[in-house]
Amino acid sequence: MRYAAGVDVGSTQTKAVIVDEDQRIIARSLTDTGAYLVRAADRAFQSALDQAGLRRDEIGQVIGTGYGRFKVEFGDTQVTEIGCHAKGAWALIPATRTVIDIGGQDTKAIKVSDRGEVLDFAMNDKCAAGSGRFLTNSAEAVGLEVSEMGARSMDARQPVRLSTVCTIFVESDILSYLAQGKRVEDILAGVHSAIAARTVALVRRVGSESEITMTGGVSRNMGIVAALTEKLAMPVNVSPDSHFTGALGAAIFAMERVLAGPGAFAPEVLA
Amino acid sequence: MSAPTGIRYQGELHLLQKEIMAKYFAEATAIAQGNGRKAAHLLIAGNPVELLRAFDVLPIYPEVNVLQLAVRKGSLPFIQKAEELGYATDNCAYVKADIGLFHAGYKTPFATIPKPDILVCNYVGCNVYLNWFEHLAELTGAPAMNIDIPFIRTADGEPTADDVIYVVKQLEELIVLLENVTGRSLDWSAFTKIVERSARTGELWAEIKAMTQSRPAPYDAYFDSVTMMAPLYTLRGTEEGLRFFEVAHREMAERVKAGTGPLPEERFRIVIEGPPPWPRLRVFRDMFTRWGAVAVASTYSTVGGLWEFGFRHDPAHPLESIARHMLSYNVCNRTFLQRYEQMERYVDEWHADAVVIHSVKSCRLFSAGQGDMREHFVRDRDVPTLLIESDLEDPRYFSEAQLRNRIDAFFEALEQRRITAGRGAPVPA
Numbered sequence: 001m002r003y004a005a006g007v008d009v010g011s012t013q014t015k016a017v018i019v020d021e022d023q024r025i026i027a028r029s030l031t032d033t034g035a036y037l038v039r040a041a042d043r044a045f046q047s048a049l050d051q052a053g054l055r056r057d058e059i060g061q062v063i064g065t066g067y068g069r070f071k072v073e074f075g076d077t078q079v080t081e082i083g084c085h086a087k088g089a090w091a092l093i094p095a096t097r098t099v100i101d102i103g104g105q106d107t108k109a110i111k112v113s114d115r116g117e118v119l120d121f122a123m124n125d126k127c128a129a130g131s132g133r134f135l136t137n138s139a140e141a142v143g144l145e146v147s148e149m150g151a152r153s154m155d156a157r158q159p160v161r162l163s164t165v166c167t168i169f170v171e172s173d174i175l176s177y178l179a180q181g182k183r184v185e186d187i188l189a190g191v192h193s194a195i196a197a198r199t200v201a202l203v204r205r206v207g208s209e210s211e212i213t214m215t216g217g218v219s220r221n222m223g224i225v226a227a228l229t230e231k232l233a234m235p236v237n238v239s240p241d242s243h244f245t246g247a248l249g250a251a252i253f254a255m256e257r258v259l260a261g262p263g264a265f266a267p268e269v270l271a
Numbered sequence: 272m273s274a275p276t277g278i279r280y281q282g283e284l285h286l287l288q289k290e291i292m293a294k295y296f297a298e299a300t301a302i303a304q305g306n307g308r309k310a311a312h313l314l315i316a317g318n319p320v321e322l323l324r325a326f327d328v329l330p331i332y333p334e335v336n337v338l339q340l341a342v343r344k345g346s347l348p349f350i351q352k353a354e355e356l357g358y359a360t361d362n363c364a365y366v367k368a369d370i371g372l373f374h375a376g377y378k379t380p381f382a383t384i385p386k387p388d389i390l391v392c393n394y395v396g397c398n399v400y401l402n403w404f405e406h407l408a409e410l411t412g413a414p415a416m417n418i419d420i421p422f423i424r425t426a427d428g429e430p431t432a433d434d435v436i437y438v439v440k441q442l443e444e445l446i447v448l449l450e451n452v453t454g455r456s457l458d459w460s461a462f463t464k465i466v467e468r469s470a471r472t473g474e475l476w477a478e479i480k481a482m483t484q485s486r487p488a489p490y491d492a493y494f495d496s497v498t499m500m501a502p503l504y505t506l507r508g509t510e511e512g513l514r515f516f517e518v519a520h521r522e523m524a525e526r527v528k529a530g531t532g533p534l535p536e537e538r539f540r541i542v543i544e545g546p547p548p549w550p551r552l553r554v555f556r557d558m559f560t561r562w563g564a565v566a567v568a569s570t571y572s573t574v575g576g577l578w579e580f581g582f583r584h585d586p587a588h589p590l591e592s593i594a595r596h597m598l599s600y601n602v603c604n605r606t607f608l609q610r611y612e613q614m615e616r617y618v619d620e621w622h623a624d625a626v627v628i629h630s631v632k633s634c635r636l637f638s639a640g641q642g643d644m645r646e647h648f649v650r651d652r653d654v655p656t657l658l659i660e661s662d663l664e665d666p667r668y669f670s671e672a673q674l675r676n677r678i679d680a681f682f683e684a685l686e687q688r689r690i691t692a693g694r695g696a697p698v699p700a
Contacts, residue, residue: 067672082680083687106673117691118684120649123677126632126660126670205646 003054004061004258006250007041008081009033009068011104012132013217016044017247018052018059019255023091027052028244037071045074060258063250067105076254082110082121084249089213090116091252092239097209100199100228100236101245102218104132107199111206122205130165130198132218137167138191141174142184146221149188153223156189165194188223196227203232213237215245284522288498291515295505296382298329303377303385309453312387312407315504315575316395317420317601319442319593321469321584324508325462326449328389332504333403336384337368341549341664343380350665364633364664366403373410389452390415391445393597395604396422397636416441416448420597420604428609430598438594465508466593467586472507475516477578482523483567484621486540487532489523492621493543493566494556495533504575538563539685542617544570544610545629545638550666558675559627562682566627568617570610573602577613607640611647618654625685627678630660632668657681 001020008015010033018027029047033040041064049056056074064072065084072078081103089099090112099110105128111120124131139146160177164170170191177187203212212234218224219242229236241248302310309328313320320330340346349371350364356374358367377384390413392404401417408415418441421434430438450456479499483492490496499519506512526532541559543566548555559566576582582600585592598604602613617623626648630638641658648656659677662668 067676080676080680080683082676083683106676115691117687118680119688120655121680121684122658125630126668126673205642207650 002060002255002258003052003058004063004251004254005045005048005059006063006065006084006247006252006254007045007072007075008084008244008246008250009037009041009064009066009071010081010217010246011067012136014040014044014066014068015244015247016041016048017244017251018048018054019248019251021255021259023252023255025241025244025248025251027054028241028247030243033068037068038073041068041072042074045072061254063254063257065246065250076257079250079253081246081249082108082123083118084246084253085215086110086112086118086249087116087252088245088247088249089215089239091248092241092245093211093213093237095211096213096237098203098206098212100203100212100214101216102132102135102195102199102214102224103216104136107131107202109199109202109206111209120206122202124198124202127166129167130195131167132216134165134167134170134195135191135218135221135224138170138174138188141171142178142187144184144188149191150221150223150225152185153188153192154226155185157183158186159189159193160186162190162194165198170194189227192221192223192227193231196224196231199228200231208232208234210234211237213239213242215239215242217243219243282522284519285498287515287518288502291506291511292501293381294511299331299385300383302329303383309388310385311389311391312404312413313391314393314395314397314400314404316397316603317393317597318504318575319391319393319418319445319597320504321462321465321508321589321593322442322445322449323391324465325457326453326455328449328453329385330505331384331387333369333372333407334365335501335505336379336382337365337372337664338549339381340368340372340379341666342552344550344666345380346550346664347666349375361633361635363399363403364662366399366406368664369403370406370410373407386411387413389413389448392417393420394418395420395597395601397603399636414448414452416445418442418445418597423599423604423606423609428599428605428612430595434598435591435594438597439590442590442593463586463589466584466589468510468513469508469584470586470592472503472513472516473576473578473583475513475520476503477581479516479520479523480568480572480579482527485527486622487530487534487537488540488565488567489526489532491533491556491566492572493547493569494552496566496569496572497547500572500575532565534560534563534565536563537565539625539682540565540567540621540623542566542568542570542614542621542623542626543629544614544626544641544644546571546574546631546634546663547629548661548669549663551661551669551671554671555661555669555674558678562678562686564682567621567623568614570602570613573613576601577605580613580616603637607644611644614644614648615652618648618652624655625681626654626656627681628656628658630658632660632662633665634663655681655685 027048064075069078352371353367648654
């Protein structure tokens with residue numbers, strides 16, 4: 001059996017996935033990225049290897065993805081996370097035609113072909129308003145962990161209306177709602193609604209074709225998934241492995257290369 | 272392939288351009304030092320430079336000066352100076368850099384810019400520029416004239432007869448103003464000779480632009496066009512300017528014949544819309560080069576004038592032809608639908624694979640509507656189109672990782688589709 005790996009160095013977290021020839025995930029790992037990208041990539045990869053009980057030399061190809069993809073020093077090549085999320089989402093849920101990924105700094109909507117190829121994509125402009133960092137800052141403002149936000153927001157009764165999706169100004173918006181005695185649940189629902197509205201606008205740009213799959217860590221936030229479902233008026237798929245979609249896509253690209261054999265891909269093909 | 276490309280883009284033409292631009296800036300400095308010659312400040316879009324040359328007034332383009340600052344990585348302190356004075360952060364960064372430059376005594380590493388003896392604001396759709404020249408008038412005390420150019424409202428993109436008369440009348444007023452400033456009267460035959468050289472220059476430039484229809488394109492119609500654009504604006508109508516374009520024409524024709532392109536291999540042909548990010552031009556270009564992407568056409572190279580679709584200055588009707596140039600034959604005064612049409616022709620006739628839109632953060636006037644433009648090309652024309660954003664002058668808006676990510680993803684997808692379509696791009700050695 002041959003193996004390949006993908007390492008997704010994101011701005012917040014680093015993920016690694018190892019797949020076998022049948023594109024089955026045999027190991028997955030997750031670590032905070034921190035300031036040292038090379039070490040984070042190494043840590044995530046090593047942890048996945050340990051889980052799989054494999055040595056480095058047993059992995060045929062490694063592809064790096066995410067903002068820190070060029071820091072996956074042991075990687076053979078790099079693919080952007082746009083390509084990897086498309087591929088990974090398609091692998092997890094083959095009917096996927098539209099992918100939504102809310103990353104730490106980027107929100108993306110990707111139109112995917114029936115072969116997992118990127119047909120079109122739209123991302124937030126230069127400003128990171130309404131991205132994953134917006135959630136982190138909002139969580140801090142109400143004194144919660146990001147992982148707690150989703151469940152808490154489901155108890156909202158009267159969601160507040162935020163005046164901004166600015167990652168910086170949202171804090172003062174939230175503080176003023178807290179000062180008015182608004183419930184944390186209602187504030188969180190307001191946060192999720194704002195981020196969903198911003199995301200839906202991006203989805204509309206590439207066309208919201210069924211089926212829609214949400215990928216990345218933020219997909220674990222059920223409040224956002226609910227807000228997106230409502231605003232899109234369409235179901236939004238979330239795979240249990242959605243957090244690892246980018247790394248999985250990279251691993252599948254790597255496996256394609258392993259199976260194709262040496263020289264089948266120009267080094268530039270997936271620069 | 273993660274390393275920088277290391278490709279040297281410069282050719283013979285770049286050297287000649289450097290030489291004549293250095294001479295031009297030396298002339299500018301000599302005026303600033305008081306040699307008595309007059310200087311006019313004017314804007315690039317649809318510039319009526321022929322009239323200034325007829326009075327031996329040196330055309331000074333504040334946009335050219337500040338982009339030079341940006342290319343030399345020196346724009347930020349001037350921008351910040353203007354912000355200190357109260358200009359908003361989202362105000363046009365060209366304006367801010369120029370206002371900052373004025374307050375720094377117009378001293379740059381490449382020239383001392385002479386204060387204007389006359390300000391010629393050719394208004395083609397940018398009301399911020401209108402305010403810019405009003406500010407300059409207040410700061411410098413120079414007489415200012417705003418040439419009001421009506422926006423094109425006709426379906427075929429041609430100005431109406433009344434539009435032409437309206438602009439010609441204003442050009443006649445400009446002539447009177449220039450006569451007052453310079454103390455000489457217009458030599459009509461010298462003026463028509465200048466217009467004749469402009470016509471010839473336009474002819475050569477149009478032919479040079481048509482050459483990128485060849486495979487490979489002999490030069491990059493975005494990144495290398497800028498080399499030719501400076502002489503096109505500063506020296507159009509002069510002997511020297513005409514000679515430059517004769518050399519350029521010869522060099523490019525030879526490249527077409529030899530099958531030489533700007534890159535070792537042309538893998539993608541693109542059309543680029545929007546001005547370049549001057550503060551990080553080289554880094555930005557490398558982002559395309561590593562994918563073998565060459566611009567075969569660009570709208571930015573038509574800001575000063577659009578010659579490739581047939582417009583020429585006319586020595587028999589010099590003022591009318593200048594009016595037409597200002598009204599219809601520069602991209603800024605055209606409607607958005609005409610901009611689409613222009614780009615569609617580029618895609619079809621220049622055989623492009625994709626469109627890249629570089630949106631400018633501090634220029635909402637030129638950038639507004641580019642989202643719709645992207646959708647038009649993707650949905651209505653099935654042309655893969657990428658929209659990215661930074662700025663033309665302010666280095667703070669250039670986010671390298673973000674841009675690289677989008678550009679890589681875009682070409683990655685194009686490449687992937689090519690492979691799936693079974694017309695795999697050749698594998699480089």
